[in-house]
Amino acid sequence: MTTALPAARRGGVRAAEKSTDRAARPGVLWVVPAALFFMVFAGLPLLLVAVLSFTSWNGLGTPRFNGLDNWSRLLSDSSVWQSLRISAILTVLCWAVQTPLALLLGVWAAGRQRNRAVLSSIFFLPLLMSTAAIAITWLTLLDPNFGLAAKWGHYIGFPDGNIIGSPRGALGCVVVVVAWQFVPFHTLLYQAATRQIPQSLYDAATVDGAGRVRQFRHITLPQLRNTIVTSSVLMLVGSLTYFETVLILTGGGPGSATNILPQHMYMTAFRDYQMGYASVIALALVALGTALSLLIVRFSGFAKMRSTLEGI
Amino acid sequence: MADVRLRGAHRAVRGRRLTERPNWGAGVAAVVWLAFVIIPIYLMVKDALQTTDSYLDGGPLSLPRHVTGHNFVDVFDRGFTRYLINTAIVTVASAALTVLLAFPAAYAIVRSRSRAVSGIFRLFLAGLAIPAQATIIPVYLLITRMHLYDSLTAIVLPTVAFGLPLSILVLASALRDVPRELYEAMTLEGGGSVRLMWSLALPLSRASLTTVSVYCALNAWNGFLFPLILTQSDEQRVQTLGLYNFQGQFSSNIPGLMAAVLLSAFPIFVVYLFARRWLVAGMAGVGGK
Amino acid sequence: MGETPLSRRTFLSAAAITGLSAPLLSACGTSGPAGAKGGGKTVQAWVLVDEAQNRVQNVAIDDFNKGSSGKVKLLPISSDGAVYADKLRVSMGSPNPPDLLFNWGAGSIRNYVQAGGLVDLSSQLNADTTWKNSFLPSVLNAGQIDGKYYGIPMRGMQPVVLFYNKTLFAEQGQKPPATYDDLLKLVDFFKGKKIQPFALGGLDQWPELMWLEYLVERAGGPTVFQNIAAGRPGAWRDPAIATALSQIQDLVRRGAFGTNFNSVNYVNDGAGLLFAKGKAAMHLMGTWEVSNQVERHRKFAETDLGFAPFPSVADGKGDPNAVVGNPTNYFSVSTKSVDKDAAIAFLKKEMAAPAYVDALIKSGDVPAVTGIDAKLSASPQPEFARYVYQLVQKAPSFTLSWDQALMPQFKTPLLANLQKVFSGKQTPQQFVTALESVK
Known part of the structure; x- marks a missing residue:
């Protein structure tokens, strides 16, 4: 496990400090309430997903074991693989759109000028709205006859406003709406990080005659490396939560053009009422989430934890 | 978690040359983004203040003919x-x-x-x-x-x-x-x-x-x-x-x-x-x- | 395969562990278990959100509550039928399902019947022939599952009808299509006039299904879908399906629905608005379109809204009088109801009662109740009401909407693949293959 190191590390520190530290140490009881709560409402459900994946259950009555039926079905079910592909495409697209935008805006917003402060406070407005509110608002804008799509669709290659109803347009809509919602958050991260870059680095570069672009490439970008990693990983893991946007905006359509994996699971469970098979898809989601979160721990939290551990 | 107040304290110390120089490229990008953020919000506010008929007849971009607070009352109802x-x-x-x-x-x-x-x-x-x-x-x-x-x-x-x-x-x-x-x-x-x-x-x-x-x-x-x-x-x-x-x-x-x-x-x-x-x-x- | 019920103990122990943390929570002052069912034994009636209809349903409820110790309360859940069905499913699986539930009969309740969740109303109906005979038999029978009655008609009949803008047709010197060839000519004509021939709310997917249902009915008659619903092997390969799908692709190519129909919703009035504003000439939709238009665009509904049967198709095996749609909606009684007797008493007393029938008629519905010809003049659209009443009475068959009639696992693939056919991303053969692979 990735977390083995901090623990081992603590063991090392522990031996060293034993002689001097006499402060009271809390026992395991302090963690029990949180752990119990977490186990019951997150751990146990995870276990039950695994159990349900070997059952057939239509949501009524009691689940029945059906062996490996669901799993063998997964192998031959092209719709799941298609959903996985759409999820991957959407995740990559969202990352590729959001990262440069948030990076540039964050660096810009890090400046202390008054106009930047005012503009950034407007930038952050989407942060105040729920996914549901945002998706519903965009849906009204996307009406091809009476919404903004009717007026401005031809500027972006949709002269008839048929954006949300075309496979590519719908995928684009999800990317745009997600960016509208989440770029402000990532801008915030970059803004905070940029403000921590020591000014002396820029001063030295200016003395050497480096221009703005070179300073950005050789000072700002390398200094923001950790933030880029953190923000990217948050985006990757967060991409699993685009489900709500998709559910309200496109419902996975048109056809199955935006049918991402969580949406596919939701439909299988709560529209087709195949809870057992949906549990198999859910486990695939967990596997994905775990893989992506291992990235988080490895790249960001991990390094930080190690350094802060020295302080104990 | 870096403390916010500490960060604030650094502010005075740090030079103000680069970060406060106008940056036209990023500025333009910021204004474009501003438009992208503000248009849906503007439409939201504007639409909420007009009647359905005026919205349908005027189209999405028109200004409301009369401002009404009725929609909010309706929501609470x-x-x-x-x-x-x-x-x-x-x-x-x-x-x-x-x-x-x-x-x-x-x-x-x-x-x-x-x-x-x-x-x-x-x-x-x-x-x-x-x-x-x-x-x-x-x-x-x-x-x-x-x-x-x-x-x-x-x-x-x-x-x-x-x-x-x-x-x-x-x-x-x-x-x-x-x-x-x-x-x-x-x-x-x-x-x-x-x-x-x-x-x-x-x-x-x-x-x-x-x-x-x-x-x-x-x-x-x-x-x-x-x-x-x-x-x-x-x-x-x-x-x-x-x-x-x-x-x-x-x-x-x-x-x-x-x-x-x-x-x-x-x-x-x-x-x-x-x-x-x-x-x-x-x-x-x-x-x- | 050898299926064994998952041990009840697994769930009980899970619940026991969970119980440990319950005191913790209440100590923190969150609200306790909800008292939705608290306060007496109120019978909860789940219905679709629909302002006009909910008002009518409350007429029946108020009348019943005045004269009875049992009380009924209306619970409008969602305006979107698909969302409503989801919520109903979730609730039916919970320990406190609704007492009375609005449904579409057939596939929409078959699982509940199989799980013993719905009360068999046959003996009640057979014991009270006056009650039974007050409903149109074809519609009452359409609510049967395995020969037993589980639902009482509670709304108007909802065949799918071809609506057209009669003012626009008159201005252009056109007549509603009697045959499919007429329909194609009208498509070309209106397209030439830069008017979208048909409004279609493709974003919601199910409006597209109505086209398939009618075209299959005209091409092959009601047996084609009966075979599909019964799960007969090869049923999807009936040539009528391929014919209908090709006709659909032809219509799309001719621009019958404009180009952006997959971005247009029906639920939020996108398609209805297009039609009401004269931007589309025709709209294939269920009869509820009339009450929607009356509610949302009264002037259009009163002066411009015309209606016609779906045209006949040359060489088709289907009877041109046959209709598709929703025979009606039903109220079913849950076996876990807090007060089954009150729920049944409510259905008995109110569903064919003159006050309720009158209120339904006034809202623009045509109730599935016998002998109401004379009353129909009270409808806001008397001409339309009489038309629908006649249409259903002379129809040799009334095929229930496929998404309601089929088992739930077909719903998503059916609608998604049909949408692909409409947007030209799938051939009729691919559609058939995709649906044959649904288990």
Whole structure:
């Protein structure tokens, strides 16, 4: 496990400090309430997903074991693989759109000028709205006859406003709406990080005659490396939560053009009422989430934890 | 979590040459982004203030012929007050419960020498990986078997559970910054673990407590999936689901729908106006982890 | 395969562990278990959100509550039928399902019947022949599952009808299509006039299904779908399916629905508005379109809204009088109801009661109740009401909407694949293959 190191590390520190530290140490009881709560409402459900994946259950009555039926079905079910592909495409697209935008805006917003402060406070407005509110608002804008799509669709290659109803347009809509919602958050991260870059680095570069672009490439970008990693990983893991946007905006359509994996699971469970098979898809989601979160721990939290551990 | 106030203190020291020089390229990008952000918000506000007929006849971009507050009244007539109150209950309960559970746990994780505790910490770290959607089927099963289906409690329980891992992580990293010497000094004055946590650790981690509360509160306020699956009745409806339902009820009454959207974000907006730094620091704090 | 019930203990122990944390929670002052069912034994009636209809349903409820110790309360759940069905499903799986539930009969309740969740109303109906005979038999029978009655008609009949803008047709000197060839000519004509021939709310997917249902009915008669619904092997390969799908692709290519129909919703009035504003000439839709238009665009509904049967198709095996759509909606009683007797008493007393029937007629519905010819003049659209009443009475068959009639696992693939056919991303053969692979 990735977390083995901090623990081992603590063991090392522990031996060293034993002689001097006499402060009271809390026992395991302090963690029990949180752990119990977490186990019951997150751990146990995870276990039950695994159990349900070997059952057939239509949501009524009691689940029945059906062996490996669901799993063998997964192998031959092209719709799941298609959903996985759409999820991957959407995740990559969202990352590729959001990262440069948030990076540039964050660096810009890090400046202390008054106009930047005012503009950034407007930038952050989407942060105040729920996914549901945002998706519903965009849906009204996307009406091809009476919404903004009717007026401005031809500027972006949709002269008839048929954006949300075309496979590519719908995928684009999800990317745009997600960016509208989440770029402000990532801008915030970059803004905070940029403000921590020591000014002396820029001063030295200016003395050497480096221009703005070179300073950005050789000072700002390398200094923001950790933030880029953190923000990217948050985006990757967060991409699993685009489900709500998709559910309200496109419902996975048109056809199955935006049918991402969580949406596919939701439909299988709560529209087709195949809870057992949906549990198999859910486990695939967990596997994905775990893989992506291992990235988080490895790249960001991990390094930080190690350094802060020295302080104990 | 880097302390916000410390950062502020650096501000004066740092030079103002580069960061305050006009940057035209990024400036233009910022203005374009501004337009992208502001147009939907502008339309939302403008549409909410006009009648359906004037919206339909004028098209999406026209200015309202008469300004009316009727849409807001209409939204309240449809029971939106109740949704907002329900959401507030869920939000406060979730945030309070999360902090109450997470803080002692984080404190023990940092201070305890028990192997069991570090084992549990690893469990929480692994818990970061569980996407809430993936467990929704058994969560639904559990909640119905506990006879909690269609109650606000049903929303709070899983919301808290899925908020715990990150909260504990954030709090634990903050607590690690508390110097060991302080614990020892207070121990000499005769403090036990409870007193150490209460009078030393708690005041020193106020910033990350803010972070965690803001994170949990926003999560609960904007939560959609758990309420969607775990509640059904009008009495237990939260604002996000209220909006989702209004969609059909208002049909082509876009102004009414937009009024509801605005009202749903209004409480957070008020917090933003009066405690912007607090809110923003809270959000950035979570990302910083 | 050898299926064993998952041990009840697994769930009980899960619940027991969970119980440990319950005191913790209540200590924190969150609200206790919801009292939705608290406060007496109120019978909850779940219905679709629909302002006009909900008002009518409350007429019946108020009348019943005045004269009875049992009380009924209306619970409008969602305006979107798909969302409503989801919520109903979730609730039916919970320990406190609704007492009375609005449904579409057939596939929409078959699972509940199989799980023993719905009360068999046959003996009640057979014992009270006056009650039974007050409903049109074809519609009452359409609510049967395995020869037993589980639903009482509670709304108007909802065949799918071809609506057209009669003012626009008159201005252009056109007549509603009697044959499919007429329809194609009208498509070309209106397209030439830069008017979209048909409004279609493709974003919601199910409006597209109505086209398939009618074209299959005209091409092959009602047996084609009966075979599909019964799960007969090869049923999807009936040539009528391929014929209908090709006709659909032809219509799309001719521009019958404009180009952006997959971005247009029906639920939020996108398609209805297009039609009401004269931007589309025709709209194939269920009869509820009339009450929607009356509610949302009264002037259009009163002066411009015309209606016609779906045209006949040359060489088709289907009877041109046959209709598709929803015979009606039903109220069913849940076996876990807090007060079954009150729920049944409510259905008995109110569903064919003159006050309720009158209120339905006034809202623009045509109830599935016998002998109401004379009353129909009270409808806001008396001409339309009489038309629908006649249409259903002379129809040799009334095929229930496929998405309601089929088992739930077909719903998503059916709608998604049909949408692909409409957007030209799938051939009729691919559609058939995709649906044959649904288990």
